[in-house]
Amino acid sequence: MDAHLPPIDPIKDQHPLGDHRRRVARERRERMRERLIAATMDAYRKNAGKRRPVIDDVIRAANVSRGTFYKYFDTLDEVLAEIGRTTASEMLQSFERLFEPLDDGAVMLATGPLMALARAAMDPAHGAIVSHADLVDRINGDDPRRQLAFRSLNYGREQGVFQFDSIEAAFDLVIGTSVEGARRISRTGQLNGACIRETVVMILLGLGMKLPAARIAVAIAWQRLQDASEHLHWWKPVAPA
Template sequence: MKKHAVAAAGEPLPQEHTNADASPPQDHRVRVAEIKRERMRERLIEATMAAYLECEPGHHPVVDDVIRIAEVSRGSFYKHFEAIDEVFAEIGRRMAREMLQTYGRLTASLQDGAARMALGPLMALVRAAMEPRHGAFIARVDFIEFLASDEPRASLVAMSLHEGRLHGAVTFDSIQAAMDLVVGTTVEGARRIVRTRTLDGGYIRELAGMVLRGLGVSPLAADRAVSQAWQRLVDESATLSWWKPVSPA
């Protein structure tokens, strides 16, 4: 029979050592499963963006396109997303969030309101040329609708327009009309860039200048603003993961 130690009278009983109060170690299998799940989600998102490059204008990828590029089964897709629209929404949110963060950082040192306004279209168009998958997505109607929604992270255009009008850099009566001008011109420019697969710096700067002139900026001031915004992009190119070497011509 196992013997137990008996404490002397008046002495506290000895406490057995236990790990009951210690935090249990993280289940390794759960952690590995989470990592695999996140990797598969990213794989499907990347495949969806790649699928956009194969689509004809006005069309969108379907699940079969995505699983073919990702080289996974249909069941694998539906383990991670309920529908292809869920993937589109995730890409849209990510892009809008990243665009807003990058815009805020790059415009922090730009004092000219028109230059700040020009940076948005310039950034979107240059990236469309340097990263075609990105351009293929923003050139779609679903991304236009996302930018026009009430999603706080999609307020880049409205924010820059309100700020520009407040400081007298641009003039307009209808914020909706002004947004349509900026977004519509940028999206059409992205469509042309994706279709031609070329980066024409002169075309991109001219398009941004036209946007500014349409918002009441004088031709001279518009050219100056576009030059400042373009130089800002070039100066910060090392901090942009998507930037590729480009001639300023």
């Protein structure tokens, strides 16, 4: 009877086990990378306003050895670069979701700072690291956040709602106010929707808008954020006041 049994294919028998082991190993590596990234963000949060974190702070927060860190990253700057890429990608996806049907430059521009400030309050670790000079300095010409801000600024100027000559100066106003606001909010941990909106109104005033129009633009942008909050994994309920 054994002569009639189909031959065993050793390659077929071995592949499922090999594939499983590779998948498990890959998932383990991904989890460790995420753990080190989260530990880096935690280290920046704990050192907000103090010294620059070092690798020892990260491995202590992650509860891993220095050797484990170096298996995944050569320097802390590499971790920051990955955080920057992730942050930029998330913001780009959120912008596309929020603004695909929108043609109002003021509302488009207002949403960037609103997202940055709201997330700093809702996710203090994220706010601490994105407002740190180490990461702010990485917002260069190719960064999607810079490109989105420039697009909104140009669009608003073309529509006549913004008044400025130097787009670099306008960009510095937007980024500088957003970063300083995020830094302050991440330190206090206060989730004050009214203060966040007022900060962005002041940005729009600095770009040449009148107060009533600036408040309307911010109110519309804030409402769009709340309407899309189910797609923002970091969003938490905010009191309307």
